[in-house]
Amino acid sequence: MTTITPSTRRSRAPVTAAAGSSAIKPILRKTVSVLGTRSRPDDDDSDELASPTKKRKTVVFNESLNVVRDIGNKSLGDAKREVRQALDGHSRGDDEDYDNLKDLFAPSHKQHSPPEEVEDETKQQELVVYVIALTSHVPLLGRSCAGLARSILRCSWLERDDDFSRAYIQLLAALSSVQGSFFTQILSMMVDKFADAQTCSNKGSSVPGFPPVQAETKKDRLHLGLRYLLELFPDGRHIIIDLVSAKFPYTEDSKAVHVEYINHLLRLKTDRPELERDIMELILSRLVKLDMEMTLDLENDDDETTKAVLRQLESSDAKSDDGEDSDADSVVSDQEGDDEQTRRVDMIKSKLETMDAIMDLMFAIYTPVFENPETPEAQEAFHDLLSDFSNVILPHFKSRHTQYLLFKFAMKSRLFMETFTGTLFNIAFESKRPPIVKQAAVAYLASFTARGAKLESDLVQKIVQTFLYYIDNFRVTHTSCRGPDVRRYGQYYAYFQGLLYIFCFRWRDLIDRDLVPASLDWDDPASFIGQDLPWMAGLRSKMQANIASKLNPLKCCSPVIVDEFARLSHHLGLIYIYPQIEKNKNVQLSQFSTGSYATGGALRDSGFEFDNEKWTHLEACFPFDPFQLPVAKRWLDLQNNYVSWQPMAVLSMGSDDEDSESDPDEGD
Numbered sequence: 001m002t003t004i005t006p007s008t009r010r011s012r013a014p015v016t017a018a019a020g021s022s023a024i025k026p027i028l029r030k031t032v033s034v035l036g037t038r039s040r041p042d043d044d045d046s047d048e049l050a051s052p053t054k055k056r057k058t059v060v061f062n063e064s065l066n067v068v069r070d071i072g073n074k075s076l077g078d079a080k081r082e083v084r085q086a087l088d089g090h091s092r093g094d095d096e097d098y099d100n101l102k103d104l105f106a107p108s109h110k111q112h113s114p115p116e117e118v119e120d121e122t123k124q125q126e127l128v129v130y131v132i133a134l135t136s137h138v139p140l141l142g143r144s145c146a147g148l149a150r151s152i153l154r155c156s157w158l159e160r161d162d163d164f165s166r167a168y169i170q171l172l173a174a175l176s177s178v179q180g181s182f183f184t185q186i187l188s189m190m191v192d193k194f195a196d197a198q199t200c201s202n203k204g205s206s207v208p209g210f211p212p213v214q215a216e217t218k219k220d221r222l223h224l225g226l227r228y229l230l231e232l233f234p235d236g237r238h239i240i241i242d243l244v245s246a247k248f249p250y251t252e253d254s255k256a257v258h259v260e261y262i263n264h265l266l267r268l269k270t271d272r273p274e275l276e277r278d279i280m281e282l283i284l285s286r287l288v289k290l291d292m293e294m295t296l297d298l299e300n301d302d303d304e305t306t307k308a309v310l311r312q313l314e315s316s317d318a319k320s321d322d323g324e325d326s327d328a329d330s331v332v333s334d335q336e337g338d339d340e341q342t343r344r345v346d347m348i349k350s351k352l353e354t355m356d357a358i359m360d361l362m363f364a365i366y367t368p369v370f371e372n373p374e375t376p377e378a379q380e381a382f383h384d385l386l387s388d389f390s391n392v393i394l395p396h397f398k399s400r401h402t403q404y405l406l407f408k409f410a411m412k413s414r415l416f417m418e419t420f421t422g423t424l425f426n427i428a429f430e431s432k433r434p435p436i437v438k439q440a441a442v443a444y445l446a447s448f449t450a451r452g453a454k455l456e457s458d459l460v461q462k463i464v465q466t467f468l469y470y471i472d473n474f475r476v477t478h479t480s481c482r483g484p485d486v487r488r489y490g491q492y493y494a495y496f497q498g499l500l501y502i503f504c505f506r507w508r509d510l511i512d513r514d515l516v517p518a519s520l521d522w523d524d525p526a527s528f529i530g531q532d533l534p535w536m537a538g539l540r541s542k543m544q545a546n547i548a549s550k551l552n553p554l555k556c557c558s559p560v561i562v563d564e565f566a567r568l569s570h571h572l573g574l575i576y577i578y579p580q581i582e583k584n585k586n587v588q589l590s591q592f593s594t595g596s597y598a599t600g601g602a603l604r605d606s607g608f609e610f611d612n613e614k615w616t617h618l619e620a621c622f623p624f625d626p627f628q629l630p631v632a633k634r635w636l637d638l639q640n641n642y643v644s645w646q647p648m649a650v651l652s653m654g655s656d657d658e659d660s661e662s663d664p665d666e667g668d
Contacts (some may be wrong), residue, residue, distance in 0.1 A: 079133035087140045102151040104130060125209045127155075131167045138174040149175060149182055153189045158218040160210045165221040172225060173232055183229075184239055190226055191243045194264040195257050219267070227271045241278045244268070248282065251290045252347070255354040262361060277384065284402065285392045287358055292398040294351045297344075308345045309352065352629070359401055359632035366409060367635065373412040382409060382416055386423055394427070397440045403623050404636065411454050411641045421445060421463060428491075439494040440623075446498030447622035450505035453643050457509040460502070461536050464510060467499050472542045475549045484552040484587070486618055493618045496546065496553040500565040501622060505643050507572060510536050525648045529571050540574055547580055555584040558620030571648075 086097035104127060134152070141149065152175070157168040176183035230236050244265060249257045262283055269279045298306055369381045389406050393399055410416045427433055428441040449455060449463045474492045486493055503510065508522065515534035521527045547554055554562050554577060562581065569575045626644070627633055636642065 076129055076132060079129040080136060083130060083133045083137050084140075087137060087145070090145065098148065101130070102148050105148075105151040105155045128160075128164045128167050131164070131171050135167070135171045135174045138171070138178055141175070141178055143179070149185065153185060156207050158193070158221050159207050159213050162221070165225070169225040169228055173229060176229060176233060183233060183236065184243075186229065187226075187236060187240055188243055188247075190222060191240070191247050193222055194244070194247070194261045195249055195253075219264070223264075223267055223271060226268060230272055237272070237275060240268070241275065241282070244279070245282055248286050251293050251351060251354075253354075254350065255357045258354050259357050259361065262358060266365065280384070281388050281392060283358075283362070284388050284405075287355070287362070288393055288396050288399050288402050290351060290355050290358070291400055291402050292396055294348065294355055295398050295400045297348045297351065305341060305344055305348070308341075309348050312345065312349045355401060356629040356631045359404070359629055360635070362405060363408070363632055363635035366405065370409050370412050373409075373416060378412075379415075382419070385409065386420065390423065390427065394440055394444070395437055397436065397443070397621065397623075399623070400625070401627060401629055401632075403444070404627055407448065407452070407624055408636055408641070410448075411452060414456075414459075417452065417455060417459065421448065421459075424448075425466065435490060438491055442491070442494040442498050443621060444623050446501045447624040450502050450622070451624040451643050453641050457513070460506050460509040464499065464502060464536070465538070467495050467502075468538050468542045470495050471499070471546050471553075472538075475546050475551060478551060479549075481550050483550055484555045486556045489551060489556075490618070492551060493553055493556045497557040497561060497618050497620075499543070500557060500561050503574075504561070504564050504568060505645070507568060507574075510539060512536060529648075531573065533573055535574060544575055547575070547577060552584065552587065554580055555587055557618055559617070561620055568648075 082097070083101065086101045089095065090098035152171065155168065157165055172186050176186055226240075230240065249261050265279050265283060269276045298309075366381065366385075370378050372378060373382075385406060389403065393403050393406075406420060410420045424441045424445045428438050428445065430438070433441075445463065446467075449460055471492060474489075474495075478489070478492075481489070508528075512534040517531070519527070520531065562577075566577050566581060569577065627636060627638070627642075638644070
């Protein structure tokens with residue numbers, strides 16, 4: 001077995017007993033010859049402890065053999081005989097020594113008188129001898145010794161010294177080689193310490209007879225043990241991944257617990273590179289879960305709760321910036337007496353702060369890798385991120401922030417942008433994908449194209465051309481459809497709504513610049529109004545044909561997006577669609593989604609009938625809506641990478657033929 005080379009042991013100051021105290025008793029019961037009571041007078045032991053001229057024996061490690069000779073009154077030979085006696089007795093049904101051995105590793109926390117405190121401290125120092133002794137007798141520990149194994153695992157091994165922790169790790173390795181169940185329990189104990197308050201605390205902690213141990217030292221010892229065990233038993237990879245997944249903090253746990261746990265995972269990933277993909281996917285999957293819960297909480301609560309959460313966040317920011325109390329301290333004063341709402345505000349705020357801290361940590365990890373996007377390391381990292389996106393983020397459409405990892409790093413190069421959009425197109429066109437995933441891919445395409453400031457005009461036009469090709473081909477092959485039906489033709493409406501959304505943000509990029517009159521000012525949107533603009537080929541004709549078709553996409557798309565597109569397309573001279581909008585007011589979509597659809601099964605399974613028109617419209621959900629996390633936001637360079645909604649000032653006054661002045665981006 002590979003040994004862990006111990007550090008040089010420092011001599012420990014002798015422990016002295018109060019005058020008149022009794023001699024220190026053997027830790028285990030002894031027979032007359034070996035395990036019996038010692039026959040020398042009590043004052044012999046007292047003199048040895050009380051005399052300042054006599055030095056206590058200390059633990060001595062042989063760096064090549066990792067062997068303890070003796071400590072205090074306990075030699076390694078004596079400890080080995082006592083352990084053997086305890087195990088042999090246990091096999092015969094005599095458990096007195098066996099129980100004493102268990103208690104030695106899991107001492108009680110009773111109040112001691114001063115002499116007993118000295119005795120307990122010395123026992124704790126002598127425990128390392130029994131650790132080495134047990135290591136040599138591990139083959140005797142069968143299933144009947146599960147209680148002793150549990151006691152060993154409850155030992156406070158991180159809070160002692162380096163020599164003890166190294167000897168203890170050797171014992172864990174020996175136990176792991178005896179039974180697979182022991183190995184799983186050992187790894188479970190170690191993973192439990194990822195979120196253990198004592199392990200995570202920055203305050204020093206110790207056991208009697210040992211100086212305080214700082215948090216970083218405990219973490220070093222913990223990961224030394226994990227690294228050693230996983231080197232000895234490579235098959236533990238699957239066990240450790242299952243354990244860290246099962247023990248990942250709940251979404252309700254604090255920010256500190258989440259960050260500490262993830263830092264341990266990142267350290268484990270560094271020590272064992274073969275675990276990197278599993279660990280990063282795990283972190284992202286839990287980040288998405290937290291993101292979705294937070295988003296749903298905000299959607300399901302009323303505006304007052306949301307405003308209270310924002311006020312608390314602003315208050316926290318003000319305190320962190322100024323170090324003083326701000327006027328926003330009483331952030332839930334309007335809800336005084338309403339304990340339930342106060343609890344909701346605190347819960348949502350806690351989740352948001354946790355989400356913010358984890359995203360900040362993830363950006364800090366990946367940013368150095370993408371400093372030079374041309375390097376093989378950066379390209380490999382982007383493909384890994386893209387894989388995690390496809391498997392973890394994309395299927396959960398309610399995520400609001402996690403996907404910005406892809407957004408930020410895709411902006412690093414044209415190759416990354418094309419790779420990202422190409423992957424989304426592949427998913428959207430893949431026949432075996434669930435419809436909800438395919439629609440999500442289209443929404444990501446539209447949102448990324450609309451918001452990505454570094455997407456050049458030619459790439460924007462290529463994406464729009466693909467959208468146009470899809471909707472027009474779909475129209476031609478569905479000329480016999482009964483009418484608009486968002487459930488049956490959801491993918492089609494997703495593409496059409498994506499086109500409207502892209503146009504609202506990137507209409508300049510859909511103009512053929514080579515044919516634009518020199519009088520137009522690209523920095524002044526008002527100069528385009530009333531002009532006969534040279535739109536990209538097929539944009540006007542294909543959109544007109546689809547709007548006039550039986551599919552009637554304007555009726556099924558989000559009214560907010562349709563209204564904004566109507567205003568812009570009218571003033572920019574693309575299409576005038578207000579007559580169709582007026583006509584659609586008399587169209588009841590529920591008539592096209594009757595019980596005859598899919599024999600009624602889908603309607604019964606969904607739990608509602610289409611008697612409410614809101615269920616027949618496509619949801620206006622675009623994944624790259626404004627990023628709201630206050631701390632992690634600093635990594636995104638939004639000024640250069642992100643297209644914010646900027647309505648035309650000349651249109652803000654409205655006109656007679658416009659029905660709405662809503663923005664497609666309520667967050668900006």
